[in-house]
Amino acid sequence: MPRYADILLPLAQPTYSFSVPEGMKLGVGDAVAVQFGPRNIYTGIVWRLHDQKPDFKRIKSVGRRLYSEPLLDQGQMRLWEWVAEYYMCTVGEVMRMALPSLIKPQGSTEEDFRADEFRPRTEAYLRLNDEWQDRDTLRAECERIARRAPRRKESLEQIADFPSERLNSFGEIPRRLVDCDSAMLSALRKAGYISVTERERTIEIAHENMFSLPQLTSKQTQALAQIEQSWAQNRNVHLLHGITGSGKTEVYMHLIAKALSEEKDVLLLLPEIALTSQLISRLERVFGSRVTAYHSKLTNLRRTEIYFRMMRSRGGELIVGARSAIFLPLRHLGLVIVDEEHDSSYKQTDTAPRYNGRDCATILASIYGGKTLLSSATPALESYANALWGKYGYSYLDERYGEARPPRIILSETMRSVKRGERKAHFNQPLLKAISEALEQGEQVMLFQNRRGFSPYVGCKECGWTLRCPNCNVTLTLHRDKNRMECHYCGHTTEIPRVCPQCQRADIHTMGFGTERVEEAISELFPEARVARLDRDTSTSMSAYNRIIKDFESGQTDILVGTQMITKGFDFGRVSVVGILNADNMISSPDFRSSERAFQLMTQVAGRAGRREKEGVVVLQTSEADNPVIGWVMRADYDAMARSELQERHQFAYPPYSHIIQFTMRHEDARLLLGGATLFAERLRKSFGRRVIGPVAPPIDRIRGIYALCIMLKIESGRSMSKARELIRKVMGEMEGEKMYKSVTISIDVDPQ
Ligand code: ADP
Numbered sequence: 001m002p003r004y005a006d007i008l009l010p011l012a013q014p015t016y017s018f019s020v021p022e023g024m025k026l027g028v029g030d031a032v033a034v035q036f037g038p039r040n041i042y043t044g045i046v047w048r049l050h051d052q053k054p055d056f057k058r059i060k061s062v063g064r065r066l067y068s069e070p071l072l073d074q075g076q077m078r079l080w081e082w083v084a085e086y087y088m089c090t091v092g093e094v095m096r097m098a099l100p101s102l103i104k105p106q107g108s109t110e111e112d113f114r115a116d117e118f119r120p121r122t123e124a125y126l127r128l129n130d131e132w133q134d135r136d137t138l139r140a141e142c143e144r145i146a147r148r149a150p151r152r153k154e155s156l157e158q159i160a161d162f163p164s165e166r167l168n169s170f171g172e173i174p175r176r177l178v179d180c181d182s183a184m185l186s187a188l189r190k191a192g193y194i195s196v197t198e199r200e201r202t203i204e205i206a207h208e209n210m211f212s213l214p215q216l217t218s219k220q221t222q223a224l225a226q227i228e229q230s231w232a233q234n235r236n237v238h239l240l241h242g243i244t245g246s247g248k249t250e251v252y253m254h255l256i257a258k259a260l261s262e263e264k265d266v267l268l269l270l271p272e273i274a275l276t277s278q279l280i281s282r283l284e285r286v287f288g289s290r291v292t293a294y295h296s297k298l299t300n301l302r303r304t305e306i307y308f309r310m311m312r313s314r315g316g317e318l319i320v321g322a323r324s325a326i327f328l329p330l331r332h333l334g335l336v337i338v339d340e341e342h343d344s345s346y347k348q349t350d351t352a353p354r355y356n357g358r359d360c361a362t363i364l365a366s367i368y369g370g371k372t373l374l375s376s377a378t379p380a381l382e383s384y385a386n387a388l389w390g391k392y393g394y395s396y397l398d399e400r401y402g403e404a405r406p407p408r409i410i411l412s413e414t415m416r417s418v419k420r421g422e423r424k425a426h427f428n429q430p431l432l433k434a435i436s437e438a439l440e441q442g443e444q445v446m447l448f449q450n451r452r453g454f455s456p457y458v459g460c461k462e463c464g465w466t467l468r469c470p471n472c473n474v475t476l477t478l479h480r481d482k483n484r485m486e487c488h489y490c491g492h493t494t495e496i497p498r499v500c501p502q503c504q505r506a507d508i509h510t511m512g513f514g515t516e517r518v519e520e521a522i523s524e525l526f527p528e529a530r531v532a533r534l535d536r537d538t539s540t541s542m543s544a545y546n547r548i549i550k551d552f553e554s555g556q557t558d559i560l561v562g563t564q565m566i567t568k569g570f571d572f573g574r575v576s577v578v579g580i581l582n583a584d585n586m587i588s589s590p591d592f593r594s595s596e597r598a599f600q601l602m603t604q605v606a607g608r609a610g611r612r613e614k615e616g617v618v619v620l621q622t623s624e625a626d627n628p629v630i631g632w633v634m635r636a637d638y639d640a641m642a643r644s645e646l647q648e649r650h651q652f653a654y655p656p657y658s659h660i661i662q663f664t665m666r667h668e669d670a671r672l673l674l675g676g677a678t679l680f681a682e683r684l685r686k687s688f689g690r691r692v693i694g695p696v697a698p699p700i701d702r703i704r705g706i707y708a709l710c711i712m713l714k715i716e717s718g719r720s721m722s723k724a725r726e727l728i729r730k731v732m733g734e735m736e737g738e739k740m741y742k743s744v745t746i747s748i749d750v751d752p753q
Pocket residue numbers: 214215216217220242243244245246247248249250401571611
């Protein structure tokens with residue numbers, strides 16, 4: 001046994017060497033408890049075992065080993081190292097985020113640490129005793145007791161008829177799935193019908209191999225064949241570009257079934273998975289107990305159980321997850337599918353590692369020798385370019401499934417409607433007409449507005465004062481239902497002002513409109529319609545969210561108003577009208593991706609309309625009818641958008657023709673920050689010259705009282721990124737030596753969204 005172990009800790013630090021006590025068996029990837037610093041016991045991971053004596057004096061020894069199996073395999077370790085290198089953070093920071101906190105207990109004393117440790121929950125499982133396994137015997141018995149003990153008979157029948165695909169691998173029935181009380185269970189046990197065993201809840205479940213797959217259309221079959229063919233030729237990443245409603249999900253199902261039947265694991269990534277219960281139930285209908293959802297809304301315990309179950313699994317699991325699912329042990333990974341691959345929520349932005357789940361997923365697949373399918377109706381230009389350049393395989397599904405046709409898009413110019421006096425509240429006449437027709441026919445309507453709340457500004461008509469957040473450089477949003485003004489960045493709230501604090505006049509007005517106001521206005525215009533709203537304010541819990549979706553799905557509501565949330569992958573059959581209330585605030589943002597984003601968002605929203613026989617109508621309200629983005633959306637011309645945007649990106653060396661590394665520097669003292677940022681930018685310029693842009697203020701340059709400045713580095717494609725990283729590390733190291741700016745923080749975002 002080697003004498004030393006380099007241990008990774010969940011800190012922004014390199015690995016540390018510890019000695020391995022005599023007689024202790026350790027392997028790479030094992031979790032151990034280690035004392036670090038005088039007052040901390042951490043969970044660490046054995047990263048390397050060796051015999052080189054470290055050159056510091058007091059070498060501590062590894063504490064106890066935590067689990068009977070290694071937590072990480074080689075593949076996961078490679079992924080972590082890749083993420084740390086690519087996104088410029090430490091492997092310890094990857095660890096901190098990748099493992100559910102219950103897996104990595106921590107404490108100041110051994111008792112503390114133990115209290116924090118994961119204890120698997122047990123669960124009761126039942127089975128019929130051998131003498132009752134025979135159907136006829138049991139039936140006869142049920143007949144016999146039917147009169148005397150009807151409830152007992154019912155329970156027995158329920159157990160006997162339990163669907164076999166939901167049994168665990170011991171052929172037992174999970175107690176929680178049996179609908180009878182504990183008195184009854186113990187009676188059945190005493191009478192000798194059944195036996196009950198307690199088992200760890202992470203236990204695997206038996207797998208059914210018969211999937212009832214949808215019959216593919218000829219277009220879908222063709223796409224499927226193209227995907228498999230290009231994979232077979234070792235082009236391991238394939239882009240499936242399929243218009244909304246073309247049945248991409250059905251194509252996935254076939255790919256998934258194939259991988260599962262070879263006992264491979266499949267990872268299906270979804271953006272904001274908490275919002276995708278609809279897709280999960282569709283998958284469960286086909287893959288039953290093989291489907292496991294994994295996302296941050298699950299409890300820590302549940303995530304930990306899933307981690308351990310996957311660690312011990314022998315393959316054939318379907319994980320449907322948010323980006324963090326790439327860190328699960330997927331040791332038999334054969335296939336990764338990234339649904340809506342263009343979605344910016346695949347990118348983690350707030351804390352390191354600022355990784356893109358889509359890009360990491362393709363790396364993960366390649367580590368395990370699996371294949372990747374990226375899929376979207378509106379691919380990210382980066383992915384599309386990779387397809388154009390032949391790096392990715394590509395197929396295009398250009399037809400909606402069945403009788404469904406692409407929606408008809410009606411352009412409605414807001415200014416013209418105003419001039420004609422045809423605009424009521426936030427709705428131009430064509431939209432009102434479409435809504436009332438739909439309601440008359442018993443069809444449903446979705447209204448999209450990019451902003452939540454009632455009104456994003458309140459201010460004084462007289463002197464121009466607006467109510468702003470004291471901590472952030474933004475206006476406060478009016479929330480009528482809470483009767484408060486609220487900051488969407490720091491959560492600060494105040495009362496709604498009655499008089500202007502600047503000129504003392506009671507001339508306070510609201511400007512702009514959010515979903516809440518749309519909901520109110522549409523309810524007034526169509527009092528007989530049942531209106532619901534889906535945004536962050538109305539879906540604070542999963543159950544609230546699910547209720548809104550369910551009500552809309554079952555026709556309990558007629559009109560659904562919402563933010564981006566209503567765009568994500570929904571398949572509602574009775575939506576015939578979609579209204580995009582204000583396209584302008586999407587196309588006017590200064591970001592180099594704003595045209596692409598606006599196109600994607602509007603196309604996705606429009607895609608919710610007319611998903612069955614009846615043609616859907618989309619009314620697009622804008623005052624910038626000449627903007628090319630509007631034209632591309634109207635003609636559903638992704639290719640034109642892509643060609644035009646790619647040309648522009650090429651000209652200005654934006655991605656995909658470059659990689660951007662963005663540094664955000666923060667401090668509560670604006671002048672100190674500016675000094676530090678200027679110095680940092682200067683130093684970067686010494687190595688990178690004109691590739692350095694800034695420092696510039698980000699769109700919101702103060703949040704929670706902290707000022708921010710950004711410096712952008714553009715590295716043209718073809719230049720060595722690893723060389724660039726090396727130079728950056730050097731400059732960052734120099735900055736650490738600058739006493740004056742020590743308190744200015746620098747965060748790095750590689751490939752920012
Ligand atoms: P996308 O994900 O491409 O927007 P979906 O997979 O949601 O499209 O498909 C749109 C609708 O068409 C869904 O209701 C789906 O069940 C149906 N559909 C698509 N392909 C098939 C098929 N081959 N057989 C049966 N239904 C299909």
